[in-house]
Amino acid sequence: MIDTEKMLIIPFKNDELSGFESVCTEKNVIEQAMRILIVEDEKGISSFLKEGLEEEGFAVDFAGDGRKGLELASVNDYDLLIFDWMLPGISGIEVCREFRKLNQTAPVIFLTARDTVQDVVFGLEAGANDYIKKPFEFDELLARIRVQLKTRSGEQTILKLDNVEMNLDTHRVFRGAKEIELTPKEFSLLEYLIRSKGKVCTRTNIIEHVWDIHFDSDTSVIDVYINFLRKKLNQSGKEKELIHTIRGVGYIARDE
Numbered sequence: 001m002i003d004t005e006k007m008l009i010i011p012f013k014n015d016e017l018s019g020f021e022s023v024c025t026e027k028n029v030i031e032q033a034m035r036i037l038i039v040e041d042e043k044g045i046s047s048f049l050k051e052g053l054e055e056e057g058f059a060v061d062f063a064g065d066g067r068k069g070l071e072l073a074s075v076n077d078y079d080l081l082i083f084d085w086m087l088p089g090i091s092g093i094e095v096c097r098e099f100r101k102l103n104q105t106a107p108v109i110f111l112t113a114r115d116t117v118q119d120v121v122f123g124l125e126a127g128a129n130d131y132i133k134k135p136f137e138f139d140e141l142l143a144r145i146r147v148q149l150k151t152r153s154g155e156q157t158i159l160k161l162d163n164v165e166m167n168l169d170t171h172r173v174f175r176g177a178k179e180i181e182l183t184p185k186e187f188s189l190l191e192y193l194i195r196s197k198g199k200v201c202t203r204t205n206i207i208e209h210v211w212d213i214h215f216d217s218d219t220s221v222i223d224v225y226i227n228f229l230r231k232k233l234n235q236s237g238k239e240k241e242l243i244h245t246i247r248g249v250g251y252i253a254r255d256e
């Protein structure tokens with residue numbers, strides 16, 4: 001059933017996916033049900049964050065003021081916490097200080113409109129691990145969350161597939177000794193496929209992980225990107241094919 005023909009684009013309809021949804025276990029291929037607490041009083045921001053992070057496979061709790069935030073942070077075991085600075089009740093800074101007094105070591109990211117150097121220093125000294133200024137891009141926050149979680153779990157920053165090496169810190173990719181220049185989307189696509197190595201990824205899985213949550217156009221864009229990626233990974237035309245087409249379902253990255 002595995003089709004290793006290169007550059008093959010299969011016309012594909014969404015309804016062909018039904019029944020294959022569980023092939024690549026939902027969202028948690030990458031984040032094994034990491035739990036995040038958001039303490040933020042601006043409803044628009046917190047619901048946007050909650051939705052975005054849940055789409056990425058995180059379990060997300062939310063508190064709208066400092067006291068509630070500290071209460072949740074004290075009783076639950078979070079992998080990461082996001083604190084707004086200016087909060088009703090007690091400030092994010094106070095919440096962070098109190099949280100650290102409980103000998104809690106989970107990473108804390110501040111999200112705030114305060115942006116002077118003194119503010120940054122103050123935030124970090126209160127025990128925050130990172131600091132993002134509003135307005136912010138969701139992708140940047142997500143990248144910083146991943147850095148914190150990776151640092152904490154000691155996760156490898158090099159992903160390998162056969163003789164392809166991806167460095168997630170420097171965003172450089174090599175096949176053997178040759179460097180491969182990828183666009184950010186191609187990079188994310190390859191990262192997702194390698195992290196899911198040996199598992200079939202449906203086009204829906206790929207869209208959910210690599211494209212943004214509101215992406216609603218034709219899934220054939222994925223086939224186009226897969227072709228870009230295959231060409232870049234095999235510039236001489238003599239390398240082993242690593243990304244295989246599973247006809248009617250999606251793609252799989254395999255070593256052998």
Ligand code: CA
Nearest residue numbers: 041084086087
């Ligand atoms: Ca606020």
